[in-house]
Amino acid sequence: MSIHRLAERLRTEIGRANVLTDRQQLRTYECDGLAVYKVMPALVALPDNVDQVAAVVGACVEAGVPYVARGSGTGLSGGALPHADGVLIVTSKLRSILEVDPDNQRAVVEPGVINLDVTRAAAPHGYYYAPDPSSQQICSIGGNVAENSGGAHCLKYGFTTNHVMGVKVVSPDGDVVTLGGKAPDPPGYDLLGAFVGSEGTLGIATEVTVRLMRAPESVRTLLAAFHSTDDAGAAVSSIIGAGVIPAAIEMMDALAIEAAEAAVHCDYPDGAGAVLVVELDGPAAEVEEQFEQVEQHCGLAKAFEIRVAADDAERALIWKGRRSAFAAVGRISPDYIVQDGVIPRTALPEVLRRMGELSDDRGLRVANVFHAGDGNLHPLVLFDDTIEGETEKAEELSGAILDLCIEYGGSITGEHGVGMDKAKHMPRMYTDDDLDTMQMLRCAFDPDHLSNPGKVFPTPRLCGEVPGRHKGAHPLQEQGLAEVF
Amino acid sequence: MSDDEVLDDLRKVCDDRVRPAGCDDSIDGVQPRHVATPSSTEETAEVLRVAAQHGLHIVARGSGTKQRWGNSPSQLDLVVQTTAMGGVVEHAAGDLITVVRAGTTMTDLQNVLASADQQLALDSPLPSATIGGTVATDTSGHRRILYGTMRDLLIGITFVRADGVVAKAGGKVVKNVAGYDFGKLLTGSYGTLGVITEVALRLHPLPRGRRVVTSTAADGDAAGVAVRRVLGSQVVPTAVEADQPADGPVTVAVLLEGVEAGVEARAAATVALLGPESVVGDAPEWFGRYPFGADDVGLKVTTTLSGVGPILSLARSVSHRHGVSISVRGSAAGVLCAALPADTDPSTVALVLEELRALAAAYDGTVVVLTGPTETRRALDVWGAVAGLALMRRLKDQLDPDHRLSPGRFVGGI
Numbered sequence: 001m002s003i004h005r006l007a008e009r010l011r012t013e014i015g016r017a018n019v020l021t022d023r024q025q026l027r028t029y030e031c032d033g034l035a036v037y038k039v040m041p042a043l044v045a046l047p048d049n050v051d052q053v054a055a056v057v058g059a060c061v062e063a064g065v066p067y068v069a070r071g072s073g074t075g076l077s078g079g080a081l082p083h084a085d086g087v088l089i090v091t092s093k094l095r096s097i098l099e100v101d102p103d104n105q106r107a108v109v110e111p112g113v114i115n116l117d118v119t120r121a122a123a124p125h126g127y128y129y130a131p132d133p134s135s136q137q138i139c140s141i142g143g144n145v146a147e148n149s150g151g152a153h154c155l156k157y158g159f160t161t162n163h164v165m166g167v168k169v170v171s172p173d174g175d176v177v178t179l180g181g182k183a184p185d186p187p188g189y190d191l192l193g194a195f196v197g198s199e200g201t202l203g204i205a206t207e208v209t210v211r212l213m214r215a216p217e218s219v220r221t222l223l224a225a226f227h228s229t230d231d232a233g234a235a236v237s238s239i240i241g242a243g244v245i246p247a248a249i250e251m252m253d254a255l256a257i258e259a260a261e262a263a264v265h266c267d268y269p270d271g272a273g274a275v276l277v278v279e280l281d282g283p284a285a286e287v288e289e290q291f292e293q294v295e296q297h298c299g300l301a302k303a304f305e306i307r308v309a310a311d312d313a314e315r316a317l318i319w320k321g322r323r324s325a326f327a328a329v330g331r332i333s334p335d336y337i338v339q340d341g342v343i344p345r346t347a348l349p350e351v352l353r354r355m356g357e358l359s360d361d362r363g364l365r366v367a368n369v370f371h372a373g374d375g376n377l378h379p380l381v382l383f384d385d386t387i388e389g390e391t392e393k394a395e396e397l398s399g400a401i402l403d404l405c406i407e408y409g410g411s412i413t414g415e416h417g418v419g420m421d422k423a424k425h426m427p428r429m430y431t432d433d434d435l436d437t438m439q440m441l442r443c444a445f446d447p448d449h450l451s452n453p454g455k456v457f458p459t460p461r462l463c464g465e466v467p468g469r470h471k472g473a474h475p476l477q478e479q480g481l482a483e484v485f
Numbered sequence: 486m487s488d489d490e491v492l493d494d495l496r497k498v499c500d501d502r503v504r505p506a507g508c509d510d511s512i513d514g515v516q517p518r519h520v521a522t523p524s525s526t527e528e529t530a531e532v533l534r535v536a537a538q539h540g541l542h543i544v545a546r547g548s549g550t551k552q553r554w555g556n557s558p559s560q561l562d563l564v565v566q567t568t569a570m571g572g573v574v575e576h577a578a579g580d581l582i583t584v585v586r587a588g589t590t591m592t593d594l595q596n597v598l599a600s601a602d603q604q605l606a607l608d609s610p611l612p613s614a615t616i617g618g619t620v621a622t623d624t625s626g627h628r629r630i631l632y633g634t635m636r637d638l639l640i641g642i643t644f645v646r647a648d649g650v651v652a653k654a655g656g657k658v659v660k661n662v663a664g665y666d667f668g669k670l671l672t673g674s675y676g677t678l679g680v681i682t683e684v685a686l687r688l689h690p691l692p693r694g695r696r697v698v699t700s701t702a703a704d705g706d707a708a709g710v711a712v713r714r715v716l717g718s719q720v721v722p723t724a725v726e727a728d729q730p731a732d733g734p735v736t737v738a739v740l741l742e743g744v745e746a747g748v749e750a751r752a753a754a755t756v757a758l759l760g761p762e763s764v765v766g767d768a769p770e771w772f773g774r775y776p777f778g779a780d781d782v783g784l785k786v787t788t789t790l791s792g793v794g795p796i797l798s799l800a801r802s803v804s805h806r807h808g809v810s811i812s813v814r815g816s817a818a819g820v821l822c823a824a825l826p827a828d829t830d831p832s833t834v835a836l837v838l839e840e841l842r843a844l845a846a847a848y849d850g851t852v853v854v855l856t857g858p859t860e861t862r863r864a865l866d867v868w869g870a871v872a873g874l875a876l877m878r879r880l881k882d883q884l885d886p887d888h889r890l891s892p893g894r895f896v897g898g899i
Contacts, residue, residue, distance in 0.1 A: 103713070104789040104790045105716070105790060106789070126717075159660070161669075177872070178872050178873070181849045181872075182848075182849040183788050183789050183792075183819050183845075183848065184818060184819050185634070185785070185820055186851060186871075187851055187853050187869065187896055188873060188897075189670055189674055189678075189873075189880060190636060191670075191880075193636055193666055193669025193670065194669055196666075214717065215719070237579060240581065241578075243602060243690030243693070244690075245689070282743075283720060283721055283743070283750065283751050283754075284750075285747040285749070285750035285751065286744055286751070288746075289747060290744060343658065344657070344658060345579065346577065374659050375659075376660045409657055410658050410661075411660070411661035411663050412663050413661070413663050414660035414662065415660065415662055416662075418663055418664070422663070426663065429656070430653065430663075433651060433652055434652050436650075437646065437884075438654065438664050438665040438667065440880070441670070441880060444876060444879035444880040445876065
């Protein structure tokens, strides 16, 4: 079926206004948060409800046309990069909060719902939704599920996968399947656990049941300024070593601080080679004692200034610099690449030193903003696209940083996902057998590779004949050797 | 092919750690022909390759504490014993992770970790269980409220596929979204997707302070109200448990862990929530243990938080109506275990099961027959209805197309 005929069919099934084919309109959707990759989709579908999502997927399957799901388009790995000959299914019209159920500590939401809106809806009941990616004011829950998004507070509370209890999914067959629900431990394989973080390759979530957490009695936040990242790293190690698990420990180096100052005037201490943002939450008595310990550890690691947030406004100011860091880098460099590698926390000082060497070698600056508590680095490689050869140099440096993470036993991505961007790095982290095994799951869900093809894995696996899943007529029937009655 | 030829081929890859099976090796009443005890991932892979060549049906066994869980294997030739693969490979205390071989017992693992004031924050109701078996059956306990379950703590896995290929997923850093999360798929898969040989786990510091607040509720519904009051508060309990014996009142126990000054204040706050009759003291003797013994019928009932009270009450009334003793114990997070005596007539168990399943379903939950006498389980629908079964079958077909790994033990006869 041609895209033209598919578009006609979709207009009939989901309404004319929900199908875009005009090039000017399509352009809006040509990239996600990783704007270096741009592909114009053949068609954009904006379904209004689950049935329409299923109808679009069903039509794509029948036509053999690939499709890609997209939420708010904030992803940083090109996971929602459209397919040039395919359909982009945008979930932004599916934005109802279907239920807030404080009695059972759950909320049920549609995939287009904005992350922070879940917390806003739960707050009057004394609850919140824990995963808090820095883009939480705009990113969607459906996208969070696809990417298994993290955030600053996942050090203590875990990632999206630890907070999603159930999903309703339109599978790559066009079937609607429910995995999990409000109650824990559903019997059978943990397909929910596999679906969360599968980056849109196993289907599209159309309804998400999340766990709500009781708001903590007390939250304390401090900003500690150090002369070097080594000193700040030592503080992190001694805090964790003392058995304290803060809600968050974030680090920024001098270059990242400079960028944040230029962008949002967060007024971090002058002359800092690194700052730590440390937040503790929980029962007041618990937090008080541990907060004192954290202050002591920072002092012992030669922090030259410690600011404690006196109220929510001061806390917001401390976080403002950190949360704006990625965008802020635009103030000090025309272009930049964000990486998302992870290393064991204890390797932090060594890896930062070696990253410095790599950066000096290439003559490119690298700003560091990261979740220090769990070793999730966000090096920002700064470059100028207008200077000949600099983009390639930046990409090479960025790859070398990922190699460094793997060398120290880490990962190429902690929360942004593999997407289009890092698929080529997967073989450095996993063997062919590992990748082949992972793709068996893909084959079970999507043997025709129509759901977000080309992402996560560098090369697709041939799925072969899947028992019990024969589509269309039986071969004997096709050959006229048998009839179906 | 004769048994001798199979044994010879197994010996070529596993030396003297292969033997003909004896009566003690039967798995849930099914007699295997051979037992292999490989000492490494590579050796396990070679054993599984030989098994693939000969079309052998396999069950992996650690300490054997849960070999009467789920269904009986429908076919069995070879037991792959994991106990020669023991030991902690790596304990990076500063990174709060460990890498451990599948045959390590939970007790041994916790002892190693405790020397650095750390723990795998997962309960071991059966302490001699191996970590491999614990992952495969997804057992967890009362502390799930704070720490989650195995799926939340497992960060990397190495396993051997039915065709003898070694596969890894995840890694040894806590934060990692590269590739599909096969650790979660293997967790609770009852040995049907592969033989687990090594896992990487996230650790937590051992808490310094600890208090247990207990209180008595007149009946299940009252207990349900009490536990929800605690869960809805800001005391951040590690565990909230309800214990309803066959007769008499229900005990509620709340575990608080943290710094000494903190737990003192939180215990006082919990007493205020549960009422003046509640006491701060030692953990009750039943705390963290299954209500069922090795021979009893054990059910796992899941529900939303608000279903805990009604499930407790229904269990009591069913017990009276059918004249069978039923004790229930479990987490206010919505995971309760029920115990019926070993000699309960299977038809009575079926009636109890039906009523509990109907109510659990009303609270979005399920009831699984975890364990019980072999004959009883064979007479029952052990797993009940399972959502997403068609996709599960397709996954099984991909990883084990000949259905040779733990055949028949899992949901839908997988």
